[in-house]
Amino acid sequence: MFKNNFIIAWRNLAKQKMYSIIKIVGLALGIAACLLIALFIKDELGYDLHFKNGDRIYRVILRINDGDHIWQISTFPAPVVSAIKSEFPEIEEVGRMTGLVYFGAGSNDIRRTDKPDNIFEEGFVYTSQGLLDIFQPQMIYGNLDHALDGPETMIISKRKADKFFPGENPVGKTMILNNDRKRIYTISGVMEDPPRHSHFQYDFLMTLSEGLYPGEETNWNSQSSTVYTLLHPGIDVASLETKFKKLAKKNAASLIGKSEGPEADDLIAKITYRLQPISDIYLKSEGISDEFQHGDIRFVWLFGMIAIFIFIIACINFINLSTAKSSKRAMEVGLRKTVGASQKSLINQFLAESILLSFLSFSLGVVLVMFLLPYFNILSVKELVFPWNEWWLLPLLACAATFTGILAGLYPSFYISSFEPIAVLKGSIKRGCKNASLRNGLVIFQFSISIILITSTLVINNQVAYILNKKLGFDKDEVLLIQGTKSLGDQVTSFKNELLKLPDVKNVTVSDYLPVSEMKRNSCGFWNEGKQEVDEAYSAQLWGIDHDYIKTMGMNIVEGRDFSPEIAGDAEGCIINKTMARQLNLENPLDQTICTSFASWHVIGVVEDFHFESLKENIGGMCLTLGKSPDIVSVKIHTKNMSRTVASITHVWKTIAPYQQIRYSFLDERYTMMYDDVQRMGYIFNMFAMLAIIIACLGLFALSSFIIAQRTKEIGIRKVLGASVLNITFNLSKNFLTLVALANIIACPIAYFFMNRWLQDFAYRIHVRSWMFIVSGGIVILIALLTIGLQTIRAATANPIESLKYE
């Protein structure tokens, strides 16, 4: 019987090929989307589960409750470690780490002391032995105990060991950073590479046995370290958190510089502590700024909801498609019933059919996922793999397919199998369905979502185009940045001079301060001369540049002049931007004197405002002075053959720094990189928009085939009475287009609202224009017309006698 059901189900699918394919593909798309999102969520939830005592490891967070805002601080002064250790017997171990670039964490040029070639590496961090004892990484060489206890010790990851010491045991060998004789480290161990699902992604763990600098261990005045604790088993975290309040006084002192007085008391009252489970660090660190890569639990929820949503809609479309064709099956049901089939056996029959369809959809869905996964990985910046070798995969998919089949098949089976045989055979079955408005509503809803997404995509893409083409106040094109030139020392000047001899090189400047984000910054308080006691300080950037900076960057002097090597007094001069002049109320800024708490300069020129941060921010004040910050050399090039020019620059580099790889990038690429997240968002919206429109079209297809099936007889009669194909087509399309038009009306204000809000993130932005709505509406109407077109025209051109014959 069971087998029989499936054989008949298969024949039925084969008979209505077109319909079966649309049903399967529609459901498969929904399933593929859900599977992708499920993989994404599983990955996001899988972080930091590998630690041995993971359930007892917590990161210390300090919270300041300011009434309307809670500040969460994750960095502490170094002595807090010993304070925690001595204060709280509940805690087994305390450790700290710091990734401060200022002290040489982050990235460095590194080499074996016995080899001359420097290699640029990232992933340097200072780590205490205590942290090592808490995290307990798997060691391949060396012993975890006391590995970082000695001075100048370092643990490296396996992949770096393989790179620098292939086939050797590196323990006991030495490495040097940035050619700096003071930074020679002895390797005390090699650990397994950090798992991909770890928030702690470092390859070089450098010791903290003597602090970052002499005296750091007792200095309460710098917030340098992230602190982790390992609790004893069975400790109540909440009560321990309250006990941490003991530390508030010292922390307050380190935050505002005093531990007595009303100000300090006020702050101490606002301080609480939180012990954050290590497995929460990746996903649940909203509002905490630290140096780790994070996911966002809100996105997990959002995507989860989207997945459920897509799944429900795909199922509803499936149900609608099934019931739409029910009249074709009514005859069969009537006959089966007259020969004695019970409703139950008929339900089984139809369920078998939908379960079969569901299995086919799941198979296709999995295939789709395999194809889409690489693209999805690019979009989500992940390395998801389909869990083929997990034992639970196939049973899980089978259960899900059965469940979906039953879910999507239940209503249609009851609906179709309940037809009364006599009514069916007499042909008097009414194909109308009470929930026509539900179907209409669903189509309107699906199209509204599509229109919202398409409009959003248009807005985002336009904002991106605006960003990439905006006049920035400097010329980002054809500027090559050579990084890591600090290691050249005094030779940087001769490097510069050699570069200027190349024919394609127009200008060269030496400065780390560059007008793209994630570059060196230096914020200071400024006053007009003599106003230190009267005015509030105006916070602006103070950048050290050389004589060629403004020329190289193509900035515009609007008043006064550029720095000149001929004029000796320029060392005390400065060039400010227009915003700075405005903010300091300098109507005639030239020759005025401005100062900080430590120096003063006279203004020799005013430069046109240029964007030195993301367009999300307004342009701030800027004071350019002559100064040395030699880690980046920027080269303005004008060439037809970029690779040849780069080759000749590389050649010059090799003559000056033979043991260091040249490391360069382009200013315009760096600029574009600043908006990677915006562009990625555009792609994601694009993808969802496409998915939404496909699903919406399936919905519309289901609805239109349902309605056309219902109206076949009417169409036949009208044609007999002289209606033309055009008449009928128009008549049919009108109803569907009304739905799409309604969807437009609903979607436009919503899209406008959300996109306007999104644009508020940008200080410099486009406006949401009416053409965007017209375009997205037009696209949707066109696609809707194509969807219903084939069926409508087929219905309109059908020979009327066919549809009237069986009446």
Add this chain to the structure above:
Amino acid sequence: MIKTEDLKKVYTTEEVETTALNNVNFEVRHGEFVSIMGPSGCGKSTLLNLIGLLDNPSDGRYYFLDHEVSRYSERQRANLRKHNIGFVFQSFNLIDELTVFENIELPLLYQKVSSSERKKRVTEVMEQMQIMHRKNHFPQQLSGGQQQRVAVGRAVVGSPRLILADEPTGNLDSSHGEEVMKMLLDLNEAGTTIIMVTHSPTYAEYGHRVVHLFDGHIVTENLNGKFHV
């Protein structure tokens, strides 16, 4: 008025070819009332569909009002049809969503008749068919006889020269059947040509002559002797 020469209709489905009509030569003159009889499946409806320009023959020639129309396009046929032919079906074929008035009005809509003219003519027809009091009812609310009267009304409202009726009394009891036959007879007397398919020899007698179809062929024609030129 109409004339067929060697008319042939072959239906090709996936499995079989059915020859529904074979070499049918048939003529109907203006003002005639012709009954067609024959066993089920012999091709009566097929013949009527061809005459009614709902379908093209597979072979042969068909003269409608002296035009050779057997190769006409769908659009050309629709044009001829809507101005010249009215249809009455066994199962009435009214549109459930439209009222009696709207059902009758339908052919005039497609003939682009002005709204006031439509109203006038539909009212006239409804009076003639004695269904004025049912004007705003829906087909489901009417008896079979009333429905068929609406269907006849719809067939005549455009003042066609030819009315084709495919078993118009098939779904009706005898008193309602009589009624409908009476109406057809009245129309014929007013000058409309009528071709009617029926299973009932009694109703066939209403025609001037009876054509017997068997297996796609015309076998006999007998004059009822009522026709005078």
